[in-house]
Amino acid sequence: MLYFIVLKMKKLPLLLFLVCIPFILQAQKKPEDKKASEKKEFKVDSTKVLTLDKTIKTLYNVISAEKEESRNWKQFKYLFHPDAKLIASGMNTDYEYKAKYLTPAEYIKNSQKWLKMNGFIEKEIHRSVNTFGNIAHVFSTYECYYSKDDKKPFMRGINSIQLFYDEDRWWIINIYWAQETEENAIPKAYLPRN
Known part of the structure; x- marks a missing residue:
């Protein structure tokens, strides 16, 4: 297609032709190219x-x-950390407490579709930290919302986060969490003081 445009433009000055090339090439881009360019690059x-x-x-x-x-x-x-695990705990359909171990990649694969379809805002509302040398343990109480505009959380719980400092940066080694239930309410010690 570009060849035919060049033939028709023989009589136009060379400068005008050079100015038009970027616009001609842009017009020939496929629609999926435009979609790819609109994607946010993280x-x-x-x-x-x-x-x-x-x-x-x-x-x-x-x-x-x-x-x-x-x-x-x-x-x-x-x-x-490359060997890190995300560990969800809770009661299964047989009313037994279980733990499910995931790598960060498995967590993304299992949850990204649901998170994007429903919206998910997780807010830390309380934190207690214990450290010794290069290790840290954080008990982080959270609330979850579908949107920032929601007034009431649909879920609360505690993230037990283990971290390691290698003199350059902090690494999350594991996150182990449990959701609050009617039978297992979050203790006052892990809630914000009013």
């Missing part, structure tokens, strides 16, 4: 793991987004 911010506080805040920020919004899964993976 990057990793290595400063988000320099302190314990930034690491925990980034964990909550990166998992939270409104319905149909994408998450920065690159940043999410960057928070975790």
